[in-house]
Amino acid sequence: xxxxxxxxxxVKYIYGYPGGALLHVYDAIFQQEEVQHILVRHEQAATHMAxxxxxxxxxxxxxxVTSGPGATNAVTGIATAYMDSIPMVVITGQVxxxxxxxxxxxxxxxxxxxxxxxxxxxxxxxxxxxxxxxxKAFHIAQTGRPGPVVVDIPKDMTTPTERFEYEYPxxxxxxxxxxxSRGHSGQIKKATDLLLAAKRPVIYVGGGVIMGNASxxxxxxxxxxxxxxxxxxxxxxxxxxxxxxxxxxxxxxGSYEANMxxxxxxxxxxxxxxxxxxxxxxxxxxxxxxxxxxxxxxxxSISKTIKADIxxxxxxxxxxxxxxxxxxxxxxxxxxxxxxxxxxxxxxxxARHGGRYRTDDSELMKPQQVIEMLxxxxxxxxxxxxxxGQHQMFAAQYYKFNKPNRWINSGGLGTMGFGLPAAMGVKxxxxxxxxxxxxxxxxxQMNIQELSTCKQYDLPVKIINLNNQSLGxxxxxxDMNYESRHSHSYMKSxxxxxxxxxxxxxxxxxxxKYEDLEAAMREAFALKDRLVFMDIYVDPFxxxxxxxxxxxxxxxxxxxxxxxx
Amino acid sequence: MRHIISVLLENEPxxxxxxxxxxxxxxxxxxxxxxxxxxDATLSRLTVTTIGDDRVIEQITKHLNxxxxxxxxxxxxxxxxxxxxxxxxxxxxSGAARAEIKRTAxxxxxxxxxxxxxxxxxxxxxxxxxxxxxISALGAANIMEVVRSxxxxxxxGEKTLSL
Ligand SMILES: Cc1ncc(C[n+]2csc(CCOP(=O)(O)OP(=O)(O)O)c2C)c(N)n1
Ligand SMILES: [Mg+2]
Numbered sequence: 234x235x236x237x238x239x240x241x242x243x244v245k246y247i248y249g250y251p252g253g254a255l256l257h258v259y260d261a262i263f264q265q266e267e268v269q270h271i272l273v274r275h276e277q278a279a280t281h282m283a284x285x286x287x288x289x290x291x292x293x294x295x296x297x298v299t300s301g302p303g304a305t306n307a308v309t310g311i312a313t314a315y316m317d318s319i320p321m322v323v324i325t326g327q328v329x330x331x332x333x334x335x336x337x338x339x340x341x342x343x344x345x346x347x348x349x350x351x352x353x354x355x356x357x358x359x360x361x362x363x364x365x366x367x368x369k370a371f372h373i374a375q376t377g378r379p380g381p382v383v384v385d386i387p388k389d390m391t392t393p394t395e396r397f398e399y400e401y402p403x404x405x406x407x408x409x410x411x412x413x414s415r416g417h418s419g420q421i422k423k424a425t426d427l428l429l430a431a432k433r434p435v436i437y438v439g440g441g442v443i444m445g446n447a448s449x450x451x452x453x454x455x456x457x458x459x460x461x462x463x464x465x466x467x468x469x470x471x472x473x474x475x476x477x478x479x480x481x482x483x484x485x486x487g488s489y490e491a492n493m494x495x496x497x498x499x500x501x502x503x504x505x506x507x508x509x510x511x512x513x514x515x516x517x518x519x520x521x522x523x524x525x526x527x528x529x530x531x532x533x534s535i536s537k538t539i540k541a542d543i544x545x546x547x548x549x550x551x552x553x554x555x556x557x558x559x560x561x562x563x564x565x566x567x568x569x570x571x572x573x574x575x576x577x578x579x580x581x582x583x584a585r586h587g588g589r590y591r592t593d594d595s596e597l598m599k600p601q602q603v604i605e606m607l608x609x610x611x612x613x614x615x616x617x618x619x620x621x622g623q624h625q626m627f628a629a630q631y632y633k634f635n636k637p638n639r640w641i642n643s644g645g646l647g648t649m650g651f652g653l654p655a656a657m658g659v660k661x662x663x664x665x666x667x668x669x670x671x672x673x674x675x676x677x678q679m680n681i682q683e684l685s686t687c688k689q690y691d692l693p694v695k696i697i698n699l700n701n702q703s704l705g706x707x708x709x710x711x712d713m714n715y716e717s718r719h720s721h722s723y724m725k726s727x728x729x730x731x732x733x734x735x736x737x738x739x740x741x742x743x744x745x746k747y748e749d750l751e752a753a754m755r756e757a758f759a760l761k762d763r764l765v766f767m768d769i770y771v772d773p774f775x776x777x778x779x780x781x782x783x784x785x786x787x788x789x790x791x792x793x794x795x796x797x798x
Numbered sequence: 799m800r801h802i803i804s805v806l807l808e809n810e811p812x813x814x815x816x817x818x819x820x821x822x823x824x825x826x827x828x829x830x831x832x833x834x835x836x837x838d839a840t841l842s843r844l845t846v847t848t849i850g851d852d853r854v855i856e857q858i859t860k861h862l863n864x865x866x867x868x869x870x871x872x873x874x875x876x877x878x879x880x881x882x883x884x885x886x887x888x889x890x891x892s893g894a895a896r897a898e899i900k901r902t903a904x905x906x907x908x909x910x911x912x913x914x915x916x917x918x919x920x921x922x923x924x925x926x927x928x929x930x931x932x933i934s935a936l937g938a939a940n941i942m943e944v945v946r947s948x949x950x951x952x953x954x955g956e957k958t959l960s961l
Binding site: 349352353354410 | 808811812815816819823853856857860861863864866867868869961
């Protein structure tokens with residue numbers, strides 16, 4: 234019933250790892266071909282693969298893990314999806330129902346463990362409920378503010394010898410769950426008036442625009458108004474990164490011009506963003522002169538940390554569509570002179586500090602150079618799946634995303650080990666696309682075993698390992714706040730990544746000089762059907778800048794190792 | 799400020815733990831909590847009293863509403879309402895104190911529901927501050943045991959919390 238329900242839901246791939254509690258389900262998988270199972274090497278990778286599929290397509294990915302250790306191994310992946318509001322269905326095996334609560338072999342209370350990190354969870358208590366529960370799980374995961382849903386299935390619910398009526402429900406209705414389908418028209422009208430009256434506006438775009446499929450609408454609205462746009466780490470790609478109106482990312486490692494513009498603005502239009510602490514910096518000093526319009530599908534995100542002047546609860550796409558119509562037909566248009574002055578100011582900020590880094594203070598390659606090269610070699614068109622650390626920030630800053638759903642990273646939880654499985658999940662579903670995993674020598678080792686899965690299923694991703702021989706992000710904080718006492722941020726005894734890749738049957742490439750980078754990278758991407766592990770040696774002492782000064786305002790930033798605003 | 803929040807909840811296993819989990823996970827405080835099924839067997843009614851400023855209370859109601867098992871939420875303290883709590887209190891009651899306790903219980907309209915030669919058990923129903931007042935009127939020396947139900951509340955007038 235489980236497998237049939239997944240098939241009827243239209244699921245093509247599931248990512249998983251078998252075990253005692255799931256043997257009946259695995260036997261059913263064996264006897265059909267429509268739902269294909271991908272065997273990972275660690276359950277965490279299964280969840281990240283499912284998650285990345287969802288990030289790239291907007292549809293829920295599915296992971297299947299056994300009870301006990303299988304389920305607990307999946308916890309990091311569930312939390313990762315939860316923090317970034319990613320739709321996912323995780324099916325966990327459970328011990329036989331009569332053993333639940335008895336500390337049976339491989340029993341863990343997955344309902345209890347997962348409760349704070351899921352949108353919802355279900356425990357199946359009658360086999361005949363399985364189709365309806367699975368339908369509900371997908372419905373809840375994919376609608377409203379998306380999120381992961383766990384379905385815990387005791388082994389005796391899947392006994393093959395017991396037969397039940399099977400019918401997959403066409404739709405679901407839950408009296409206690411009615412996701413909102415449009416925003417309040419009065420609020421939208423008020424917001425539009427305020428928007429049109431702004432003299433120093435900024436449009437602040439979050440991951441909700443990407444998950445809410447509203448990139449076209451936000452792009453159209455921004456262009457129509459000629460207002461500057463800044464994206465959060467999760468929102469990159471929602472508005473074309475190479476466009477003149479794009480200020481790049483904002484926040485802790487946001488661009489100088491984005492953070493300055495936010496601070497000095499008189500109006501912020503926030504869409505699908507949640508005023509995260511990595512964006513706002515000190516909330517009491519946040520954008521003192523700005524009025525705030527906040528569009529979000531989740532009422533609880535509005536006025537959580539920063540009070541909104543005009544809250545609008547609703548899906549980004551429909552709200553923005555209404556706004557677009559109002560703007561297009563409005564008599565009053567934006568104050569052109571004020572906007573011109575605002576753009577001059579922004580261009581001045583941009584010219585002063587926009588996106589520059591030094592290349593003359595080290596013999597070694599700079600990580601930023603590598604990302605810029607990646608952007609060039611792939612025409613800004615690749616799926617870039619990142620791990621967590623300095624390399625992630627460099628990728629966010631220097632890869633110019635022109636399309637949504639291409640930048641795939643763990644923003645909210647910051648999960649090292651996410652990158653490789655994520656790249657695999659994307660590559661499997663988009664076999665013709667260029668898929669890069671940008672990682673560091675620390676992060677890649679958290680799920681390195683998946684190189685084996687890549688071999689088994691022919692997943693020729695390109696691993697861009699920015700090897701700074703240290704846990705760079707940790708080291709940077711130690712440099713800045715702990716007088717460079719590098720407590721355990723240095724990795725001795727790194728493996729020979731080239732040999733390692735080769736031992737898994739892949740291609741390894743070592744790059745130590747900038748002169749060799751372009752040719753090597755082009756060669757790697759030309760090897761269409763091989764996984765290439767590019768081990769690229771970069772300056773271990775480089776820091777990510779700008780960096781906001783803790784608890785300051787948005788404009789309080791370190792611009793390099795010695796200079797601050 | 800103190801708020802009384804009433805919740806209609808699917809009468810499902812695990813539903814209560816989601817509510818309680820939400821409070822601990824997000825660091826909201828629970829002063830008291832009561833829960834029981836309603837006339838509709840598929841629904842439970844839960845009342846939670848909590849303390850917080852407007853921003854916190856707004857977040858609490860929003861997050862409660864987000865829980866899939868929660869059908870409806872209302873902050874009773876936003877309108878006219880009635881709150882009641884039940885207390886049973888066991889008291890040392892011998893000698894002169896015995897008559898004094900009886901008198902105090904009468905003033906508060908409490909009922910003596912169990913008697914031994916040396917104790918009284920008094921039942922008292924009212925708003926929480928009335929129960930508090932009764933406790934302080936008796937003095938700590940006489941009190942052997944206190945059990946309180948936590949607050950239940952209902953809106954005044956024709957307003958109802960139902961499907
Ligand atoms: C699972 C996990 N453990 C610890 C951390 C804390 N952490 C954040 S960045 C980082 C260093 C990452 O090192 P590396 O992957 O080499 O990237 P770099 O910063 O050097 O580019 C650490 C340890 C984390 N984010 N995730
Ligand atoms: Mg590193």
